[in-house]
Amino acid sequence: MHLSAYLLLVASLLFALFFAGAAAAQLWQGRSTALPWIEKAHLMLTGFMTLSSVVLLHALVNFDFSLVYVASYTDRALPLFYRMTAFWAGQAGSMLFWGWSVALFGVIFALTGGYRELSPQTKLWYWLFFLSVMAFFLLILTAWSNPFLTAAPAPADGNGLNPLLQNPGMIFHPPLLFLGYGGFAIPGCLALAQAMSNGYGREGAWAGISRPFTLCAWLFLTAGIVLGGWWSYMELGWGGYWAWDPVENASLIPWLVSTAFLHTSVIESRRGKLHRVNILLMALTTISAFFATYLVRSGVVDSLHAFGDGGVGRPLLIFILASIALTVAVTLVWRKDDAKPLSGIDSREGFLVLVAWVLLALSAIILVATMWPVFSKFWVEKPMGLEPAFYNRVCLPLFAGIAVLLSICPWLGWKGGVRSMPKLLAVLGVMAAVTAMTWYAYRMPMAALGAGAGAACVAGIIILLTTEAHVRRNNASLAAHGVHLGLALMVLGVAFSGPYKLEQEVEIPRDATVKLGKYDLRYVNLYEGEGAGYIFIEAELNVTREGAPVGVLSPQRRLYAKFDRQAYAEAATIFGLGDELYATLLGVDAEGAATLKVSVNPLVNWVWIGGTLMCIAPFLGLRRPSSSRDEDDDTGDGQEA
Template sequence: MHLLAYLLLVASLMFCIGFGTIAVMQLWQGRTLVLPWMEKAHLMVTALMTVSSLILLWALVNFDFSNSYVARYTSLDLSTFYRMTAFWAGQAGSLLFWAWSVAIFGVFFLYSDAYKALSEGTKVWFWLIFLSVMAFMLLLLTSWSNPFTMISPAPRDGNGLNPLLQNPGMIFHPPLLFLGYGGFAIPGCLALAQALNGSVKQEGSWTAISRNFTLIAWLCLSAGIILGGWWAYMELGWGGYWAWDPVENASLIPWLVGTAFLHTSVIESRRNKLHRINIFLMALTTISAFFATYLVRSGVVDSLHAFGDGGVGTPLLIFIILFTGISLLTALQYKHPESRPLSEPASREGFLVLTAWVLLALGIIILVATMWPVFSKFWSESPLGLEPAFYNRVCLPLFVVISALLMVCPWLGWKGGIRDPKRFGIVLASAAVAAGVLISMGYTLPMAVAGGATAIACLAGIALLFATEPAMRRSMRSIAAYGVHVGLALTVLGVAISGPYKQEQQIELGLNESVQVGSYTFTYKQLNQGETRAYIFIEADLEVTRNGKAVGPMHPQRRLYHKFPSSAFSEAATIFSLGNEMYATLLGANEGHKATLKLSVNPLVNWVWIGGTLMCLFPLLGLSTYRKRENGDPDAV
């Protein structure tokens, strides 16, 4: 059965190469006769990959340890749910899931109204580029990262799933990232296809045609990143949600590029400008998704999440370089028949472009900093990565700038100037009041105050917009766009306060001893021990009080899994709060039941998750049926 699954992947590769070659011949001859067969070929590729994927899933669920991937990432004591999610736990399985996601998005696009609006020439170009991407991914799966290699004789039990991955956040975090990467392949390939075919006047802009796919990809990627932060906060036991780890950074880079595109695409759809920039930005979003994969799978950087090389690093790098070169040349040669110059910088157009530039600058800084150990090898024998302090010092001010732009941009006219000075004055006044309130509460660090004040002013401005402009309330696109901005503002507020003002102590306590963290008292009451089928554990019972009043109990655990006897894992405990959240990690205990604990008070941290959730949900309201000519709300951002 596993041989069959592998042969189906090989057949899929042959279909992609064969019909990609036919597409080149058709374009060379100026014909589109084989287009229906190319569409059917993609359906066949998707069907074959679906069968291969289901075979792997069946093997994971049914303990088929003759498969090397199954033996490596599952075990007899693993629940069915986690056996299924082991599909994307390793390099080969996650790559298969990503390629499968790309194929499925291709099927949805094939049957969409947007695809029907394309000319036949653009369709042939699209399938040439899309099938080339699919062929490369299938080449990786059939050559360097095969999920169907066999073991003989088969072991009686597998190695088990890393305990860090046995968490609800990691059930959804990786597949959402891959769905985001896969979704961006549609607009990325379409942008290049329409530019090469030169048919924008006949069929409408690709930005409008692929809009739904862009939004779905963006919200999936956003959700994957937010869930990854929540997983780190709840499962790693260090009390934080973002450590500027290379693999965390890798997923953030395509998000930044894609978000930059969302802002410049508004200028194209509303003002008929920035066509070349948008083509390259969308292609770059797709490329940066492959770069994220390169970081995880090439072994060039050390990370908690990285898989190591496995032979795919060099092919990925070659593909990234070639795709980047083709995309850049395509964008440079493109000439839109009706393009117009930008308005003055102090306009909504100018601020949207500035927002995109800040997002891209963040992406470049993070890229260079992440790759610093690689670059520094040219002049140092002992290259070192950059510490989180560097990222915080350089990147956080730029995130505050984005928050400030978010506050100002809705009040600018498209051609320049403030469109409503009185209401804009109210927004500025709310920023000043918010800054004063934050300072009076003891939050005095400049970046925290600036980030919190601009975020609160942004929220006030959006509320004012919708309260005073009925047209905004009637536009689903405006609701979707500003809803995302509300989520981002709440996230900025949570990040601005929770990081710098976290109060933390690591201490050893005996039974019934207490420690003060901020205004909260943690009392260690009891140590419990137990065992489950998968692990043994110790658990500390804590009581938390404030000014003598009970806040609640906490039960952090330290676990030793049977399959991973050399490593102990923490299971953090929290007391939820929209203000100060209690957080406790048990680091260990001695025979006298003295416990070593890490205790912290994290202010406003849950607004990060609330804001992130809103950012992932509101784009759904912006989805719409494609119409060839659309007249959007001029105030939609």
């Protein structure tokens, strides 16, 4: 069975290579007779990959330790659900899941009406690019990262799943990231295909045709990033949700580039401008997803989340460089003769372009900073990565600036000027008031600006939705403003939860009390117990505020049987829309005194609430937009991203 699954991957590789070559030959000959066979070939390829994935999943569920992959990431004590999610716990399985996701997206796209609208030449270019991507995935899976390697004799039990991955956040975080990365392959390949066929104007615009896939990929990636932050907050026990780890940054870069595209694509759909820019941005989004994989799997940087090299680093780098060269060549060659100049900086166009530029600047800064240990090898003997303080100092002002721009943008006309000065002044008044109050209370400029900008975004969207009926009737506008509302809530959560967090690390005997701000935490008991594959100690803390009970914190310290060299923290929280209480048990001495890290995190749950809204709102705008555009309408809100 295992050999058959591997041979199916080899067959899929041969299908992808042969029919990508067939598409190239048909383009060279100016024919399209093989197009139906190419479409059927991808369907067959996807079926083969599906069967291989089912074989791996079956092996994981049924303790088939003859597979090296199964023995490496599961054991007999692991619950069924975690055995299934071990599919993407390792390098080989996650590459198979990602490649399979790309293949499935390709099948779905080929069944859409938008695909049927494309000319045969554009379809051939699309399949040439798409099947080349599939061939690269399959080459990785059959040459360097084979999930079907076998061990003889098979061990009686496996190594088990890393305890940090045994968390609901990590069940969904990786596959959502892979679905996001994979989804961008459709618009990325289609953008280059339509540019090469010069089909713009003769068929539906690629950005509109692929819009549902772009939004789905964006919301999957957003959900993956938000869940990753929640996992860090709940599982790592350090009380934070973003540490500027290289792998965290790797997922943020394609998100930033794709978000920039979503804003510039509005200008293309509404005003008929920035066609070449949008081709470049979407292709770079797809390439940056591969770069994220390179960071995780090349061993080029150290990270808690990285898999190490495994031989795939160099092939990935070659593929990325070749893709960049192809993208640059296509965008330089392609031209649209009726391209129009942009409006001034005081227009909605100008502000959308400015938002896109800031997002791209952030992605460039994060890219360079993440790769700094690699770059600095040329002049430093022992290079070191940049600390989180660098990212906070450089990036947070730009993120706050984006919130300011998004507060003002809806009140500007497409050609320039302010659509409603009283409403804009009301929004700016909210921003100034909240900024001033926060600055007066805490004297932290970036946090104060972020709080003011977040509050202004929320106020502006409420004003817009309650006073302008055309916005409420337009699903694309509702989706855009729902995303912006979620972002504003996240900005508020970040502005308060980080700078204004109260935190202490204390050693406390039983029946003693530690004071943290307005809260009293009394250490009342210590328990020992056993779970599935681990033993634990648990401290019980009664929390009161001014004598009134608030709740109980029960942080644990766990020792897993197969990972006994390190104890793992299981944080405890008391939920609150204002303050959230957070505790981590660091250790216990012979007398039962506990060493604890306790904190009060203000508004932290608005980060997760806002992130959830950002993931839900795009569903309202999944329908393809109409091809008509209104060049002169400054009152309509448009399909803002």
